[in-house]
Amino acid sequence: xxxxxxxxxxxxxxxxxxxxxxxxxxxxxxxxxxxxxxxxxxxxxxxxxxxxxxxxxxxxxxxxxxxxxxxxxxxxxxxxxxxxxxxxxxxxxxxxxxxxxxxxxxxxxxxxxxxxxxxxxxxxxxxxxxxxxxxxxxxxxxxxxxxxxxxxxxxxxxxxxxxxxxxxxxxxxxxxxxxxxxxxxxxxxxxxxxxxxxxxxxxxxxxxxxxxxxxxxxxxxxxxxxxxxxxxxxxxxxxxxxxxxxxxxxxxxxxxxxxxxxxxxxxxxxxxxxxxxxxxxxxxxxxxxxxxxxxxxxxxxxxxxxxxxxxxxxxxxxxxxxxxxxxxxxxxxxxxxxxxxxxxxxxxxxxxxxxxxxxxxxxxxxxxxxxxxxxxxxxxxxxxxxxxxxxxxxxxxxxxxxxxxxxxxxxxxxxxxxxxxxxxxxxxxxxxxxxxxxxxxxxxxxxxxxxxxx
Amino acid sequence: xxxxxxxxxxxxxxxxxxxxxxxxxxxxxxxxxxxxxxxxxxxxxxxxxxxxxxxxxxxxxxxxxxxxxxxxxxxxxxxxxxxxxxxxxxxxxxxxxxxxxxxxxxxxxxxxxxxxxxxxxxxxxxxxxxxxxxxxxxxxxxxxxxxxxxxxxxxxxxxxxxxxxxxxxxxxxxxxxxxxxxxxxxxxxxxxxxxxxxxxxxxxxxxxxxxxxxxxxxxxxxxxxxxxxxxxxxxxxxxxxxxxxxxxxxxxxxxxxxxxxxxxxxxxxxxxxxxxxxxxxxxxxxxxxxxxxxxxxxxxxxxxxxxxxxxxxxxxxxxxxxxxxxxxxxxxxxxxxxxxxxxxxxxxxxxxxxxxxxxxxxxxxxxxxxxxxxxxxxxxxxxxxxxxxxxxxxxxxxxxxxxxxxxxxxxxxxxxxxxxxxxxxxxxxxxxxxxxxxxxxxxxxxxxxxxxxxxxxxxxx
Numbered sequence: 062x063x064x065x066x067x068x069x070x071x072x073x074x075x076x077x078x079x080x081x082x083x084x085x086x087x088x089x090x091x092x093x094x095x096x097x098x099x100x101x102x103x104x105x106x107x108x109x110x111x112x113x114x115x116x117x118x119x120x121x122x123x124x125x126x127x128x129x130x131x132x133x134x135x136x137x138x139x140x141x142x143x144x145x146x147x148x149x150x151x152x153x154x155x156x157x158x159x160x161x162x163x164x165x166x167x168x169x170x171x172x173x174x175x176x177x178x179x180x181x182x183x184x185x186x187x188x189x190x191x192x193x194x195x196x197x198x199x200x201x202x203x204x205x206x207x208x209x210x211x212x213x214x215x216x217x218x219x220x221x222x223x224x225x226x227x228x229x230x231x232x233x234x235x236x237x238x239x240x241x242x243x244x245x246x247x248x249x250x251x252x253x254x255x256x257x258x259x260x261x262x263x264x265x266x267x268x269x270x271x272x273x274x275x276x277x278x279x280x281x282x283x284x285x286x287x288x289x290x291x292x293x294x295x296x297x298x299x300x301x302x303x304x305x306x307x308x309x310x311x312x313x314x315x316x317x318x319x320x321x322x323x324x325x326x327x328x329x330x331x332x333x334x335x336x337x338x339x340x341x342x343x344x345x346x347x348x349x350x351x352x353x354x355x356x357x358x359x360x361x362x363x364x365x366x367x368x369x370x371x372x373x374x375x376x377x378x379x380x381x382x383x384x385x386x387x388x389x390x391x392x393x394x395x396x397x398x399x400x401x402x403x404x405x406x407x408x409x410x411x412x413x414x415x416x417x418x419x420x421x422x423x424x425x426x427x428x429x430x431x432x433x434x435x436x437x438x439x440x441x442x443x444x445x446x447x448x449x450x451x452x453x454x455x456x457x458x459x460x461x462x463x464x465x466x467x468x469x470x471x472x473x474x475x476x477x478x479x480x481x482x483x484x485x486x487x488x489x490x491x492x493x494x495x496x497x498x499x500x501x502x503x504x505x506x507x508x509x510x511x512x513x514x515x
Numbered sequence: 516x517x518x519x520x521x522x523x524x525x526x527x528x529x530x531x532x533x534x535x536x537x538x539x540x541x542x543x544x545x546x547x548x549x550x551x552x553x554x555x556x557x558x559x560x561x562x563x564x565x566x567x568x569x570x571x572x573x574x575x576x577x578x579x580x581x582x583x584x585x586x587x588x589x590x591x592x593x594x595x596x597x598x599x600x601x602x603x604x605x606x607x608x609x610x611x612x613x614x615x616x617x618x619x620x621x622x623x624x625x626x627x628x629x630x631x632x633x634x635x636x637x638x639x640x641x642x643x644x645x646x647x648x649x650x651x652x653x654x655x656x657x658x659x660x661x662x663x664x665x666x667x668x669x670x671x672x673x674x675x676x677x678x679x680x681x682x683x684x685x686x687x688x689x690x691x692x693x694x695x696x697x698x699x700x701x702x703x704x705x706x707x708x709x710x711x712x713x714x715x716x717x718x719x720x721x722x723x724x725x726x727x728x729x730x731x732x733x734x735x736x737x738x739x740x741x742x743x744x745x746x747x748x749x750x751x752x753x754x755x756x757x758x759x760x761x762x763x764x765x766x767x768x769x770x771x772x773x774x775x776x777x778x779x780x781x782x783x784x785x786x787x788x789x790x791x792x793x794x795x796x797x798x799x800x801x802x803x804x805x806x807x808x809x810x811x812x813x814x815x816x817x818x819x820x821x822x823x824x825x826x827x828x829x830x831x832x833x834x835x836x837x838x839x840x841x842x843x844x845x846x847x848x849x850x851x852x853x854x855x856x857x858x859x860x861x862x863x864x865x866x867x868x869x870x871x872x873x874x875x876x877x878x879x880x881x882x883x884x885x886x887x888x889x890x891x892x893x894x895x896x897x898x899x900x901x902x903x904x905x906x907x908x909x910x911x912x913x914x915x916x917x918x919x920x921x922x923x924x925x926x927x928x929x930x931x932x933x934x935x936x937x938x939x940x941x942x943x944x945x946x947x948x949x950x951x952x953x954x955x956x957x958x959x960x961x962x963x964x965x966x967x968x969x970x971x972x973x974x975x976x
Contacts, residue, residue, distance in 0.1 A: 099599075101599075101603065102576075104772070105775060105776065106608075107606070107607060107608050107609065108575075108603045108606055108607075109574075109575055109576060109603065109607060109611055110575065110576035110577075110578070110603070110857075111575070111576065111577050111578065111596075111599035111600055111602070111603055112577075112578035112579065112580075112596075112599075112856075112857060113578070113579045113580075113592070113595045113596070113599065114579070114580050114855055114856070115579075115580065115581050115582070115592075116580075116582060116855055117582055118582065122557070128555070128558075129555070129556070129557045129558070130557065130558050130559075131557045131558070131559040131560075132559065132560045132561060133559075133560075133561040133562070134561065134562040134563075135562070135563055135564060135565060135582035136562065136564060136582070136583075138583065138585070142562075146562070149560045150560070152560075152636075153548075153557075153558035153559060153560050153636060154558065156558050156635065156636035156637045156640060157548070157555040157557070157558040157636075157640065158554070158555045158640070160554050160555070160556075162554075188598070188599045188602055189602060192602060192603060192606075196606070210776070212776035212897075213776070247776070247777070247897060247898070249778065253898075254777055254778065254779060254897065254898050254899075255898060256896045256897065256898040256900060257896060257897050257898075293745060293746055320551075324551065324552070324658070324659040324695075325658035325659055325695070325697050326658070326659050326695050326702070326704075327702075328700070328702055404561065405559075406556070406557045406559065440894045440895075440896055440900065440902045440926075441892065441893060441894045441902035441903075441904055441924055441926075443892045443894070443904075444890075444891045444892035444893060444894075444902070444903070444904020444924055445904070445922075446702075446703075446704050446891075446906075446921075446922050447704060448695045448702045448703065448704035449701070449702040449703060449704065449921075449922065450702075451742070451921065451922035451975075452922070453904065453905075453922055453923055453924035453973035453974065453975070454902065454924065454973065455894075455896075455900060455902040455924075455926045455973070457896055457898070457900050473896075473898075473900040473926065473928075475745065475924070475926055475971055475973035476973070477742070477745055477922075477924075477973045477974055477975040478975050479975070511745060511975050513745035513746055513971060513972075513973055513974070515747075515971070
């Protein structure tokens with residue numbers, strides 16, 4: 062990978078800010094992005110496709126008498142194109158309306174150092190190296206069982222750098238790397254096709270375990286064969302991190318955004334300092350988690366990433382802020398303004414949503430559950446009500462727990478309830494945490510879940 | 516642009532050993548803004564230009580994209596795509612081949628009645644503010660509302676090594692309106708999307724006030740709604756829910772790449788898997804529809820594709836690769852979200868064909884069941900399990916629509932549920948939507964009202 066230099070990216074951002082101010086902007090901010098990925102893809106059991114994507118661009122946000130305008134371009138080699146983009150941002154602000162609640166772009170603040178977010182070895186990976194990793198993963202899957210079909214998956218490496226500058230003197234650069242491998246499998250017998258089963262590994266550093274991914278993805282598909290019907294009931298449910306992430310992403314994570322709270326869209330409004338969850342539950346939004354998939358020095362506005370406590374022993378501690386929502390209520394930004402690279406203005410988003418682990422091993426958790434279900438994947442979580450926290454989803458695949466052991470897979474069941482009640486019914490938290498997208502979580506046991514079967 | 520793209524495909528073939536090469540370019544501008552209540556969060560404009568190169572070398576795909584027309588960068592991209600394809604081709608058991616496709620030379624122009632370019636951003640914002648104001652003033656219990664607007668305009672170019680050469684205008688106008696209500700600890704939420712490929716005249720199809728009020732009214736109605744009872748029930752589905760049901764319960768399984776993975780429809784081709792009333796199409800030719808276009812991103816003309824006829828599986832949605840595997844013709848379903856990514860099989864306008872019943876006839880005879888009128892997302896699984904979330908629903912008692920129910924969803928297995936469609940209405944509506952399959956695609960879903968004798972309703976009561 063040929064990456065762009067730190068000083069070049071910072072000066073691009075600084076020059077864009079200067080251009081915008083010269084054109085008459087009251088304030089200006091520029092965010093420059095250089096992203097590169099290489100992927101080896103699996104389809105229907107064989108490695109058959111490859112891609113290499115380079116995406117670079119600049120997004121310029123300006124204010125003009127408290128009206129906000131934004132423009133972006135992916136043409137960054139030409140100073141005239143960047144000046145034209147600054148002019149576009151200005152014309153957008155002129156078309157917009159002043160916002161009396163706008164109290165300015167963020168000020169320069171000292172940054173924290175991050176650990177484990179960049180590894181030169183990933184930048185140096187060749188396509189040949191990535192193919193080797195893919196082959197290891199596929200071989201491991203077929204060693205488990207030839208009947209398992211690896212339908213999709215692959216191995217990828219990525220590098221992303223960003224630079225930000227604003228008219229308050231922020232000028233910063235950060236870069237990071239990631240490698241990931243994933244495998245989606247299904248198994249078939251005479252009567253059933255299993256739902257898609259999935260395993261993956263992702264790391265900011267060059268140590269993936271492709272053999273483990275291949276083996277586990279294959280084992281998961283085999284264990285989903287011959288499902289049995291389940292009657293409608295109220296039961297205990299173990300939610301694995303993937304299921305928990307799906308469920309939280311469309312409910313709890315909306316409720317803790319300051320923007321939702323300020324706009325009367327969160328049942329957590331007026332609940333700070335009160336018990337909103339079981340006292341087993343502690344959640345930090347850890348923007349500095351070592352090696353975290355979303356760990357970075359600064360957020361999309363150049364504000365230092367932090368580690369705000371969200372829920373401590375069940376008590377609601379804090380909301381997530383960007384600069385706008387913080388200044389509106391005399392608070393400080395928690396460094397949670399995320400951007401879709403150069404294409405968007407900042408939006409409040411959790412970083413590494415860390416559900417602190419408990420002390421039970423998976424085996425202990427299963428045996429203390431005695432009777433119930435374990436769910437690794439939810440279908441339709443995005444259809445949850447983002448404001449009320451109500452959900453009505455399908456658990457597929459899911460397995461029955463009997464006498465403290467996982468006994469057999471179940472036909473798809475439906476799960477209906479409300480996230481704010483579920484939080485209060487989490488009785489045991491496992492010790493087996495792992496990172497999954499925006500979440501770092503162990504298995505959790507929720508009681509009193511409404512299960513709708515056949 | 517044509518010359519640059521032709522040089523790319525020639526270079527790939529002559530210098531780097533590609534057996535097939537295609538080059539796509541796009542030059543797009545976007546206008547967007549977000550309203551939160553009566554506040555403009557940010558007015559945004561963007562330019563996205565770039566080139567995608569896709570090659571087949573010894574039966575393996577190579578792909579590279581770059582946001583630049585610089586000849587050195589493009590040559591590097593061609594070289595990378597070909598080198599990587601060659602590298603993985605060494606292990607192929609089944610080399611990829613393409614079904615033949617007609618060689619096309621065409622220039623497709625957009626002909627909007629109201630070109631979004633000719634409308635000042637101030638006016639777009641003003642019009643959108645009328646919608647959010649109508650939502651906010653509808654009822655004091657409406658506490659927030661939002662609107663996201665986007666228009667996208669520009670040109671895409673496609674050239675391949677077989678001689679196809681297409682220049683196609685792109686035009687999309689889209690908005691999403693949301694509202695939430697709150698009273699005494701009860702929170703509700705409602706949303707609506709509109710979208711078109713015709714032009715800004717999209718906003719003339721219904722008055723801004725009506726649109727804002729419709730979203731607000733649904734949020735208000737939900738306040739008194741009760742959760743439905745979980746379990747099996749007969750349901751009547753409105754066109755908006757039927758569309759998503761067709762999309763999630765059948766559409767994804769009929770995308771030929773997924774059909775190959777699951778084998779569910781592959782093994783049922785020509786077989787009856789639904790009642791006589793079930794006929795589905797995926798149609799890319801409906802003028803102005805959000806999911807319509809003339810040529811796909813492999814340069815294949817978009818078709819009206821019959822998927823299931825009178826309950827019998829009749830066809831799948833193909834790209835050139837899957838069409839070759841099934842020994843059939845590509846259907847024009849290969850779509851790429853933008854120049855950064857490669858085309859994959861996507862739906863266009865997926866719908867159920869209407870029959871002859873009225874809504875009253877469909878409701879008749881249902882002693883206890885639900886009428887589900889409007890959806891909120893849904894998801895398919897390759898084992899045939901579907902889920903469709905419901906944002907607006909009602910109880911049916913003795914053939915009459917009664918009190919509202921909140922946050923329901925329906926689920927079942929496709930191969931069982933399509934047999935249970937026992938009534939199909941004579942009305943029809945097509946709604947715009949966005950489908951996620953790694954990439955986002957603009958689509959439409961639709962159909963008439965239908966009755967299903969039994970689905971599983973996910974309710975907490």
